[in-house]
Structures are given as C-alpha cells and as structure tokens.
C-alpha cells in the first residue's frame with residue numbers, strides 16, 4: 171500500500187485511516203465524498219453488495235445502488251446525503267437497492283465526517299439488508315415496494331430494537347399479523363416466542379383465563395393448572411389482535427399488566443411478573459371509541475405509544491403485480507408456475523379491494539382452479555371485480571406488464587402471444603403502440 175505523507179495532505183491521510191479502520195467492521199460500509207463518489211468499501215460491503223468484474227471505487231453511489239444517472243433526490247427519492255447536509259448530522263432511510271441477489275430493502279445510515287473546521291470531509295454509509303420484507307416476489311413474509319408500504323416498513327425498522335409498545339392500525343386483511351411477526355423478527359426478542367391473542371369474540375371470563383392462565387380448581391372444569399398466553403410469551407412478543415374488542419372490564423387488568431408487568435392466574439394468589447414486548451392491532455377507530463366511552467383512555471395512551479398505519483391495498487396498486495406473483499408462488503403446487511395475462515392484471519389493479527390482500531389471495535386461489543394451462547385470464551376472475559375501466563393507471567399498468575413480459579421472454583412472438591393469452595396480431599399491435607423497441 172502507498173505510504174501517505176501526513177504533512178502533505180492531512181485530510182487525505184485521515185480518510186485513508188478511516189477506510190483502513192472500517193476494513194475490520196463486520197457490517198457493510200462505504201466511504202463517500204460529498205460529490206457521491208465511493209472512496210472506499212470494506213470487505214463486508216464487497217462480499218454482500220459487490221459484483222465480480224464491476225469496480226465500486228470511484229463510482230457514484232446512486233449508480234451502484236439504484237442504477238440511476240442522477241442522485242436519489244433528483245429521481246424522486248429521499249437522499250440521505252442531502253438530508254444529512256440539511257440536518258448537519260446523521261440520517262437514515264430505507265431504500266430499495268440493486269444487489270447481486272436482485273432488489274432488496276436496505277437500511278441506509280449516513281454519518282458525516284467533519285474536519286476540524288466543521289466542513290464535511292466525507293460520509294460513512296452503513297448498509298443493512300432488511301431480511302423480513304421482500305422487494306421481489308417471495309413465497310413468504312411481507313412483500314411491497316410502494317412508497318406507502320416503505321413508510322410503514324421504515325417505522326417498523328425504527329421501533330423494532332426498542333421495547334416500546336406498537337399499535338398497528340389498518341383495515342382487515344392489510345397484513346397486521348404479518349407486520350407484527352416481522353416486528354418481532356426484527357427485534358432483539360426474535361429468539362423468543364411470538365404469541366398471538368385474538369381478542370375478538372372472547373367473553374371476559376374466557377379472555378382472563380386465556381391471557382393469565384388458571385390454577386387447578388379455579389372453576390368447574392379446571393382440572394389442572396394451565397399457563398396463560400402472557401406466560402407463554404415470556405421473553406418474546408405478545409400480539410393482541412383486534413384490541414378494540416377487549417371487554418371494558420378486562421381493559422383495566424390489561425392496563426395494570428402493561429404498566430407493572432404484574433398479573434395473577436385465575437384462582438391464584440401469587441402475583442407473577444410478565445416479560446413481553448407488546449404489539450397491538452385494530453381496524454377500529456380507537457380514538458372515537460375513547461370519546462364514546464367504549465375504550466379506556468389510559469389504556470389507549472399506553473398502547474398508542476408508536477402507531478403504525480398500514481396502507482389499504484387500493485392505496486398501493488403499484489404493489490399488486492408483486493403481491494400477485496408472491497401469492498401465486500405460495501399457491502402453486504411445486505413445479506407448476508402460474509401467471510396472469512396483462513388484461514387480468516390490469517383488472518386486479520383497477521379493483522378497490524375492500525378485503526385487501528386477503529381478498530386478493532382468495533381471488534387468485536379461485537382463479538387458479540380455472541387456469542388449466544397455468545395462465546389466469548380475465549374470465550377466471552369473479553365477474554363482480556372491476557370491469558376493465560380504461561383508467562389511465564390501469565392502462566399504464568397493463569402496458570408495463572406487457573413490457574415486463576416481453577423483456578423477460580426469449581422465445582418467439584408466437585409463443586409469447588400464446589402465453590399472454592393474446593392473438594399474435596394483437597400482441598404486435600400493442601407492442602407497436604408502446605414504441606419502436
């Protein structure tokens with residue numbers, strides 16, 4: 171390695187020392203100059219994000235991570251370097267990065283390194299791939315890449331390391347349970363249990379014995395002692411689903427449990443100490459229920475410490491294609507790939523989805539039974555589903571789906587037309603309308 175003359179350029183020497191220091195860090199890190207050039211990359215970065223034969227040094231960070239020709243903020247995204255400059259300190263953002271494995275959700279943390287005069291000498295960027303959500307079709311877990319989905323995921327990432335109770339708000343079928351599980355997995359309690367309590371439809375007595383357990387002989391039928399779900403969640407996460415349905419009389423016991431961690435088994439005298447991270451969810455308007463006296467105000471403030479709004483599916487139509495591919499991966503028997511015609515996809519994108527992702531899953535499960543050749547067409551979708559309105563969004567989605575299909579296809583036009591459920595002439599006409607390529 172070339173020796174640096176410290177007296178000649180102390181700033182350069184400081185940068186070299188910084189790069190050498192980061193070489194021993196286990197997490198992927200790069201050093202950037204204020205003009206977005208990558209000055210150094212540690213071995214962890216090269217292992218995780220480097221591509222054989224593609225040098226990263228001297229490249230622009232936005233080119234390597236996003237394949238953009240301009241910085242992220244000029245491409246409509248949050249640029250941590252710009253924000254860091256505005257804030258005069260570190261910044262964090264969740265981005266979708268191109269990696270050798272495909273697009274991935276990556277947590278980016280940027281810290282400015284200042285010279286003695288307080289000028290930015292360089293930035294250190296730490297990258298951390300989010301493992302519990304996918305930006306590509308995935309057979310399991312959360313998937314999504316729309317801005318509203320990313321905002322919810324970013325909140326999840328920020329709160330996960332803490333012990334703060336989280337309240338997930340969203341319509342039925344928006345993935346509250348999936349988010350709760352992802353939160354648990356992203357938290358330091360991931361090695362502990364994840365326990366789901368469905369609070370809907372439980373009477374007060376049943377709720378108490380389910381949650382706190384009971385002693386032998388506590389009531390008729392209590393032949394043996396039974397631990398409650400709070401005890402089962404020891405060291406892990408307790409997920410209270412449909413929190414708005416907790417009976418009023420139980421709310422006070424729940425509040426005591428959350429505030430002091432203390433509870434008693436039904437029929438027991440001993441106060442036991444709970445140890446769980448609380449995640450609650452509801453599709454009900456809790457604030458209104460408080461105003462109407464149907465939900466305790468003190469409990470509401472306690473659980474509402476960190477609310478996360480989960481978007482309805484109609485607010486993220488750009489995620490539908492990704493969700494469809496993911497659900498079809500889940501539903502398809504091994505080895506039989508299923509796909510949709512662009513027209514069928516456009517119809518799904520135009521529907522309002524009151525039942526959200528669950529409804530989408532059900533529609534696809536049904537359609538699959540009709541798609542004998544593995545291709546789901548419009549006629550396989552329920553007739554009540556949005557009738558292909560020529561909405562600009564739906565039309566554009568249809569065109570995008572077509573382009574996507576063309577780009578990934580290596581066979582002849584004839585076989586491509588057959589796969590898409592179009593006549594060869596229609597395919598030719600549609601491609602012509604999309605441009606010379």
Ligand SMILES: Nc1ncnc2c1ncn2[C@@H]1O[C@H](COP(=O)(O)OP(=O)(O)OP(=O)(O)O)[C@@H](O)[C@H]1O
Pocket residue numbers: 311312313314340341342343344345346347348349411453493496527528531
């Ligand atoms: N972002 C997502 N990515 C992949 N699958 C999803 C996503 N969101 C929801 N799902 C799927 O949709 C279905 C409904 O999700 P989930 O049960 O988590 O919703 P919920 O909001 O808890 O519903 P409810 O309020 O009725 O309990 C599940 O099959 C889940 O796997």
